[in-house]
Amino acid sequence: MxxxxxxxxxxxxxxxxxxxxxxxxxxxxxxxxxxxxxxxxxxxxxxxxxxxxxxxxxxxxxxxxxxxxxxxxxxxxxxxxxxxxxxxxxxxxxxxxxxxxxxxxxxxxxxxxxxxxxxxxxxxxxxxxxxxxxxxVKTINKYKDIFEIIEEFFDADTEDALINCLRSLNTSDKTQINNNLACIRRLQEKIYTELNKSKPDWVPIECIEGDVKVKAILRHLREGNRVDKKTDNFAKSIYETASDYGAHQNRSQASPVSKYTVHSAAYALLDLFLWFKEVVSEEG
Incomplete structure (x- = not known):
């Protein structure tokens, strides 16, 4: 519905x-x-x-x-x-x-x-x-399953950020591309911050105090066999792409980013939201 x-x-x-x-x-x-x-x-x-x-x-x-x-x-x-x-x-x-x-x-x-x-x-x-x-409204209805998760577990700012990102996926403006990738990274960090609230053994508090330490979180999940290979690859790809071309804007990279880079990172992020829902819905 x-x-x-x-x-x-x-x-x-x-x-x-x-x-x-x-x-x-x-x-x-x-x-x-x-x-x-x-x-x-x-x-x-x-x-x-x-x-x-x-x-x-x-x-x-x-x-x-x-x-x-x-x-x-x-x-x-x-x-x-x-x-x-x-x-x-x-x-x-x-x-x-x-x-x-x-x-x-x-x-x-x-x-x-x-x-x-x-x-x-x-x-x-x-x-x-x-x-x-x-x-x-069109964006929320297009990704209805994702926004149901956000409505249940996340705040309104998270919803706004994701809507703004998804609405501008097709832009070729370099500044907006960098902004979108930075936004995607912040949303990935938000997922792990929220996961800590219900599954602190999955995301230890020391990994989210101060700056969210995504590398440490991914390593902890991997070593604890708590993440499948697909989700691990997606999460790593989001983090590395958004870090190089979003918040930090690494200009030394030989290959320029495009709107398709943003598409790839955004859809990997949506899959990460689905994984989050699966994890927090598990008992124990």
Whole structure:
């Protein structure tokens, strides 16, 4: 099953939003509710918003958390804010006044306008279709098994780093290639750091104190017969390639790196995530 899509709704009608939750869940959409624009802005600027895939805006709503009544200026302010701060996200307008629908559709021609009590299913379908076009969502769905592991065992920064790397695999820009390889090495180190938490006998604490000592970890795993030949070769290849051409950028190497070098290291890293899941899932 694909990961649910997370979306923000700004609407001061709490009862309506609660009624929308069930419809959204059936469409595999998780709604975060804010009752005013100020709270919506704060949410967008928080780390929780990194997974956001769409926005639903009421037409008349409160702009500040201190407001006692809804304002007609809300929709213009809200649209301006999201156009400026999150232009990649699909944004729709939702009105509870049927007689406003035509005027709003003409006024905001570049946005989809929907009526409460009539268009919820159509609105959610549109938002889902648009969200599935987002680069972040497409990347997560393409490597679904890997991101399930990351969601279970790793933090949001790890997810962001891997997404950014996978999205730029095909670049031929030398600086980005070096950055990708450096990122791959950091993610390899992260795997061993996380493995220490559940399997300290596999990755001893002295190997991750201060700098992560990948060579020592690989030797320890090899000597303890804890790693198969394929995984050992992949891990060694990731470390050596990323060390020479990523963080340290060894210019003495005769053969220049290419996007295919990054492809090779990245896919070896994905295999290492699968190995990690297998190891931490073992009992004992």
């Amino acid at each position: 694909a990961r649910p899509l997370e979306m923000l709704i700004i609407d001061d009608d709490k009862e309506f939003v609660e009624s929308l939750y069930a419809d959204a869940q059936r469409s595999q959409i998780l709604l975060t509710h804010k009752s005013n624009l100020e709270d919506g802005q704060l949410f967008l600027k928080s780390s929780k918003a990194r997974k956001l895939s769409g926005v639903i805006l009421d037409v008349v709503c409160m702009t500040s958390k201190d407001d006692e009544v809804a304002k007609s200026s809300f929709i213009t302010e809200a649209l301006d804010f999201f156009a400026r701060e999150a232009s990649h996200l699909p944004v729709v307008i939702l009105t509870g006044e049927p007689d406003q629908y035509k005027n709003l559709s003409e006024l905001f021609k570049r946005k989809k306008v929907y009526s409460k009590g009539r268009d919820e299913e159509e609105m959610l379908l549109f938002l889902k279709e648009e969200a599935l076009k987002l680069d972040r």
